Amino acid sequence: MPRKNIASRIYRRNLPHIQEEGETFFVTFCTKDGRVLDPEARSVVLDCCRYVHDRTAVLHGVVVMPDRVHLILTPLSDENGQTWRLERILQGIKGVSARRINLLLRREGPLWLGESFDHMLRTDESAEAKVEYIAHNAVRKGLAKTPEEYPWLRRLSEQHG
Numbered sequence: 384m385p386r387k388n389i390a391s392r393i394y395r396r397n398l399p400h401i402q403e404e405g406e407t408f409f410v411t412f413c414t415k416d417g418r419v420l421d422p423e424a425r426s427v428v429l430d431c432c433r434y435v436h437d438r439t440a441v442l443h444g445v446v447v448m449p450d451r452v453h454l455i456l457t458p459l460s461d462e463n464g465q466t467w468r469l470e471r472i473l474q475g476i477k478g479v480s481a482r483r484i485n486l487l488l489r490r491e492g493p494l495w496l497g498e499s500f501d502h503m504l505r506t507d508e509s510a511e512a513k514v515e516y517i518a519h520n521a522v523r524k525g526l527a528k529t530p531e532e533y534p535w536l537r538r539l540s541e542q543h544g
Contacts, residue, residue: 444514
């Protein structure tokens with residue numbers, strides 16, 4: 384199926400980022416300096432990611448690893464019919480989670496790298512298949528025997544609608 388004939392939004396930091404209306408994204412963002420998040424901090428991040436579901440994006444799935452986060456999401460439209468910008472959604476997740484974790488750990492300074500990796504899913508890629516891929520990250524890293532055993536994984540797309 385061909386892409387919609389809608390103007391893309393392109394923004395650049397160190398990497399180019401392209402966003403088309405109605406598209407689904409695989410996003411990864413990492414902690415600064417490879418900082419390892421303890422279990423309580425991972426729970427904070429998971430809650431911040433889940434908060435966007437049905438507010439600014441459909442969150443199909445999220446896994447919070449010790450030093451990075453993987454999300455599969457589709458930005459929604461705001462009350463004016465404008466698609467939420469991916470950079471704004473991520474800025475909200477990263478900003479709120481960093482503030483909460485810094486308070487929790489009584490520390491200051493940046494928690495996340497400024498740049499995120501995002502990949503707009505191709506028309507032949509399935510959001511559900513990508514969710515299953517990220518769900519197995521903890522298993523591949525030896526953090527759990529099955530995805531269901533890993534506490535910082537959520538598959539959320541079935542809640543939308």
